[in-house]
Amino acid sequence: xxxxxxxxAGGVGSRFWPVSTPAQPKQLLPLVTxxxxxxxxxxxxAPMVPAARTLVLTNAALVPAVRELAPQLPAENVIAExxxxxxxxxxAWAAHEIVRRDGRDAVMISVHADWAVGDxxxxxxxxxxxxxxxxxxxxLVTVGIVPTRADTGFGYIEPxxxxxxxxxxxxxxxxxxxxxxxxxxxxxxxxxxxxxxxWRAGDFLDEVRALTPEVSVALAAVEAGSSxxxxxxxxxxxxxxxxxxxxxxxxxVLVVPGDFGWDDIGTWGALRRVRAADPAGNAMSGRVHALExxxxxVHADAGTVVLYGVHDLVVVVRDGLVLVTTVDxxxxxxxxxxxxxxxxxxx
Numbered sequence: 001x002x003x004x005x006x007x008x009a010g011g012v013g014s015r016f017w018p019v020s021t022p023a024q025p026k027q028l029l030p031l032v033t034x035x036x037x038x039x040x041x042x043x044x045x046a047p048m049v050p051a052a053r054t055l056v057l058t059n060a061a062l063v064p065a066v067r068e069l070a071p072q073l074p075a076e077n078v079i080a081e082x083x084x085x086x087x088x089x090x091x092a093w094a095a096h097e098i099v100r101r102d103g104r105d106a107v108m109i110s111v112h113a114d115w116a117v118g119d120x121x122x123x124x125x126x127x128x129x130x131x132x133x134x135x136x137x138x139x140l141v142t143v144g145i146v147p148t149r150a151d152t153g154f155g156y157i158e159p160x161x162x163x164x165x166x167x168x169x170x171x172x173x174x175x176x177x178x179x180x181x182x183x184x185x186x187x188x189x190x191x192x193x194x195x196x197x198x199w200r201a202g203d204f205l206d207e208v209r210a211l212t213p214e215v216s217v218a219l220a221a222v223e224a225g226s227s228x229x230x231x232x233x234x235x236x237x238x239x240x241x242x243x244x245x246x247x248x249x250x251x252x253v254l255v256v257p258g259d260f261g262w263d264d265i266g267t268w269g270a271l272r273r274v275r276a277a278d279p280a281g282n283a284m285s286g287r288v289h290a291l292e293x294x295x296x297x298v299h300a301d302a303g304t305v306v307l308y309g310v311h312d313l314v315v316v317v318r319d320g321l322v323l324v325t326t327v328d329x330x331x332x333x334x335x336x337x338x339x340x341x342x343x344x345x346x347x
Contacts, residue, residue: 001105001106001107001131001135002053002102002103002105002106002107003048003049003053003106003107003108003109003131004049004053004054004055004098004102004106004107004108004109004201005045005048005049005053005054005055005109005110005111006055006056006057006091006094006098006108006109006110006111007038007041007042007045007054007055007056007057007111007112007113008057008087008090008091008110008111008112008113009027009038009041009056009057009058009062009066009112009113010057010058010059010062010081010084010090011025011026011027011059011114012025013025013026013027013029013114014333014334014337015266015267015268015330015331015333015334016029016031016267016268017323017333017336017337017345018316018318018319018321018323018347019299019301019316019318022061023061023065024065025062026114026265027058027113027114028062028065028066028069031265031271031299032116032265032271032274032275036069037113037114037115037265038056038066038069038070038113039069039070040116041111041112041113041115042054042056042070042073044117044120044123044124045109045111045124047124048109048124048127048128049109051070051072051073051074051077052074052077053102054073054077055077055078055079055094055097055098056070056073056077056078056079056113057079057081057090057093057094058078058079058080058081059080059081060080060081060082063078063080066078079093079094079097079229080229081233082229082230082233082234083233083234084239085215085233085236085239086214086215086236086238086239086240086241086242086245087241087242087243088208088212088214088215088240088241088242088244088245088246089214089215089218089232089233089236089239089240091108091110091197091204091242092204092205092208092212092215092219093222093229093232093233094108094110095108095201095202095204095205095208096201096205096219096222096223096232098201099201099202099205102201103202104200104201104202104203104205105135105200105201105202106200106201107131107134107135107198107199107200107201108197108198108199108200108201108204109127109130109131109196109197109198110195110196110197110198111195111196112195112264114264114265114266115262115263115264115265116261116262116263116265116273116274117260117261117262118260118261118262118263118274119260119261120260122258122259122260123258123260123262126143126256126258126260127143127196127198129166129167129256130142130143130196130198130256131198133163133164133166133167133198133254133256134198134199134200134203134254135200136164137163137167137254138200138203138252139199139203139252139253139254140197140199140203140204140207140246140247140250140252140253140254141167141197141198141199141253141254141255141256142157142170142193142194142196142197142198142247142253142254142255142256143194143196143197143198143255143256143257143258144157144159144191144192144193144194144255144256144257144258145191145192145194145257145258145259145262146191146192146257146258146259147186147190147191147192149186150179150182150183150185150186151182151192152176152177152178152179152182153176153264153266153331154176154192154193154264155173155174155175155176155192155193155243156173156174156177156182156185156190156191156192156193157170157172157173157174157190157191157192157193157255158170158171158172158173158174158185158188158190159171159189159190159191159255159257163254166256166257167254167255167256168254168255169253169254169255170247170253170254170255173193173243173247173248174190191255191257192262193243194258194262194264195243195264196258197242203252204246205219207246207249207250207252208245208246211245211246211249211250212240212245212246212249213237214236214237214238214239214240214245215236215237215240215245217235217237218231218232218233218234218235218236218237219232221235266331267330267331267333268297268299268314268316268325268327268330268333269297269314269327269328269330269331271283271297271299272295272297272327275297278290280293280294280295281294281295281296282294282295282296282297282298282307283296283297283298284296284297284298284299284300285298285299285300286298286299286300286301286302286303286304286305286317287300287303287304287305288300288304288305288306288307289304289305289306289307290306290307290308291307291308291309292308292309293307293308293309293310293311294311294312295311295312295327296310296311296312296313296314296315296327297313297314297315297327297330298314298315298316299315299316299317299318300315300316300317301317301318301319302317302318302319303317305317312326312327312328313325313326313327314326314327314330319347321344321347
């Protein structure tokens with residue numbers, strides 16, 4: 001089968017303030033390895049799909065930086081979204097492009113740029129199983145991550161009836177739960193909703209036309225030849241996620257479980273799970289000295305950070321600015337940013 005990869009690389013990553021900025025958001029930063037997250041994502045998929053069949057969707061302002069980071073991609077494969085219109089619209093445009101270039105039976109693998117994956121080989125093997133299911137059952141397939149904890153930061157998937165040894169129907173999607181509900185779902189075998197999707201491009205567009213009026217009118221204009229990239233995104237009536245706009249409305253959704261050390265790099269605190277740590281569990285980047293300190297996340301672009309007798313802190317140093325919070329509160333940096341004067345927040 002002909003396979004394509006679509007990498008969603010928009011957004012500004014405000015929860016990684018003050019390091020992540022609109023000009024250099026988190027997907028362009030080396031937060032897990034020595035390479036930027038986007039480069040890690042592309043390198044992870046390169047053994048599976050060539051650069052000629054890899055699309056990156058990003059903000060218009062980031063196109064030059066993405067092209068510099070990934071010179072192996074054809075220029076036309078870095079697609080600038082004229083405005084945010086939700087992941088349903090972004091993936092519909094990508095599917096339209098794939099159909100235009102390679103036909104409706106081409107398989108489309110959609111991932112995000114800001115993940116950590118501990119076992120890339122198993123990651124690719126899982127994607128291959130999902131692609132087989134997408135083609136064999138003419139379905140939209142999502143990869144559900146086997147949970148390692150009851151995490152309230154992720155949505156969940158309830159697996160339904162099996163269709164083969166490794167694939168099940170999706171009984172339902174569940175939004176981010178309370179702690180007690182997350183514990184219950186973990187024990188009952190629910191999966192994390194990763195945002196990894198695999199389908200034939202034509203099958204996905206069929207579902208968008210039938211189920212997603214927020215996008216289908218703009219899609220029809222493009223397919224009729226009367227609209228462009230700008231016209232399509234401008235014609236999207238209401239921004240909607242692909243989960244809400246397509247998957248939760250479709251009866252053709254299957255789930256393949258995945259267990260390959262996946263994590264969503266959504267907050268400073270998440271780095272404690274994915275960065276190499278010292279024996280006390282400190283995940284540190286830069287010059288750091290820690291004594292009787294554990295479970296801390298430190299990111300120092302300059303200077304030296306000394307920790308003594310503290311636990312579960314996040315310390316970020318950049319350009320003379322120091323952020324100190326807790327691992328738990330690092331998930332709520334928006335509250336802090338909203339309280340800061342613009343000259344400090346936007347420096």
